[in-house]
Amino acid sequence: MQPQTAQVHHPYTAPAGFDAQLPAVHKASSVFFPSVEALRRTEWIDGSGYTYGLHGTPTTLTLQARLATLEGANHVLLAPSGLAAITLVDIALLASGDELLLPDNVYGPSRSFATHELQAWGIAHRVYDPMDPASLEAALTPATKLVWLEAPGSVTLEFPDLRGLVRRVRERAPQALVALDNTWGAGLAFDAFDLGEGLAVDLTVHALTKYPSGGADVLMGSVACRDEALHRRLALAHARLGLGVGMNDVEAVLRGLPSLRLRYEAQDAAARRIAQWALGRPEFVRVLSPTLPGSPGHAHWAALCRSAAGLLTLEVDPRFDRAAVEAFVDGLRFFRIAWSWGGPVSLAVPYEARAMRSLATPYRGMLVRLCIGLEAVDDLIADLAAAADAALKGRT
Secondary structure, three states: OOHHHHHHOOOOOOOOOOOOOOOOOOOOOEOOOOOHHHHHHOOOOOOOOOOEHHHOOHHHHHHHHHHHHHHOOOEEEEEOOHHHHHHHHHHHHOOOOOEEEEEOOOOHHHHHHHHHHHHHOOOEEEEEOOOOHHHHHHHOOOOEEEEEEEOOOOOOOOOOOHHHHHHHHHHHOOOOEEEEEOOOOOOOOOOOOOOEOOEOOOEEEEEOOOOOOOOOOOOOEEEEEOOHHHHHHHHHHHHHHOOOOOHHHHHHHHHHHHHHHHHHHHHHHHHHHHHHHHHOOOOEEEEEOOOOOOOOOHHHHHHHOOOOOOEEEEEEOOOOOHHHHHHHHHOOOOOEOOOOOOOOOOEEEEEOHHHHOOOOOOOOOOEEEEEOOOOOHHHHHHHHHHHHHHHOOOOO
8 A cells, every 4th residue: 555545545543532621623525335235225313323523523412412402492504594494494404486485574685585585486475463473464475484483573672472473373373383593592591491381482593603602703594393203204304405504513512502591691681781781771772681670571472481681772862963983883992793692792783773674663763783792891890981972962
C-alpha cells in the first residue's frame, strides 16, 4: 500500500471508552456501509441508522433527542435557520388549493413567504387577529389546512389565548394542523404539547439561533412534533429539499443547551427590571411585555407560563417623530442595532407601528423592541436613560 493510499485507508481506530461532557462531532457526507445488503436495508427516517450526512449523524441525532426533551416532543428535525424551519412546515403540509392562516402580528418573513412563494404555488392565506379567537374562527374555511400561532407576537409582544385559539381550530376546522412558533417560549416558558384542558399544538418551530445557541453566532432551526405520521411527512419533505446543518453549528447548540435555563431566567429578570423602569418614563406611552399587567394578553401569559423571554417593546409617545426615535436608538451605547435576540449583547430596533399590523393597529407611536442580553442591568438602564434624555427630552 502506497503512503497516500495508507492515509485514505488507515487501519487505526481510536480506543473506545472516551467519555466527556460534549458528544463527539461527526462530520460526513458519505457514510460507509459494511455490505450492499446493509446499504439496502438501513433506515434513517426513524433515527435507527445512518445513510447519508444530510439524513443524520450521531451529532445531529443527539441534538434532536435533547431538543425533543426540551420541547416535550417525540421527534425533531433540524433546519439551517428558524425561517427555514417555518418554510419547511409550509411546504411539507400545504398543496395548491389549500389555505393557510397567519396571526396579524406574525414574524414578518413568514408572512412574506406566504404572500410570494405560497401564493404563486396556489396556496392562499388569510390573516386573523391573534387577540380575538372569534377572528380566527371567522377566518377558518374547509380549505384551511394549517394555522400558525405565535406567542407572543415577535415585535408587539401581545400574548394570545393559546387554549382558545387551538380550541376554535379543533372545533371548527378539524382538518387543519396547528403550528406554533415557540422561539420566545424556548421550551421553557410553557408546554406547547400540553396546554391544559386536553389541548395541544400539532408541531412547534424553534429558532435555535436565539436562546439555545446563546452566542449570537449560529443559524439553525428545528421542527418538533409528537405524531409519527406527521413526523414522517415532514422528514420526507426535509430530505427532498436537501436541508442540512453544519456539525460545528450543532456542536455549538449542544454546548449552549446546559446553560439555557440559567440564561433565559437571567434575561427574563433583567427585562422585567427594565420594563418597570420604562413604565416611569414619560417618553413611553406603553411598555409591551407579557409580564406586565397592562400589556395585551398578560392574563393569558399568567395563566399558562412559568417565565418569559428577555424582550420588551417600548411604544414611544407619538409626539416624538421618527427622527427623534431613531436618534434615541442611535444614541444607545450598550444596546447594539441588530436583528435577532437571545445572545449576550442587548439589541434595539425601531419599528413603524403601522407596519406591524395589516388589520387595525392599536399602536399610535413608533415601537422600539429591546432584546436584553447579559450585561449588568444598571448599566443598561443608565444607557437607556441617557439616550432618552439626549434624543427625546423636549423634542418632537
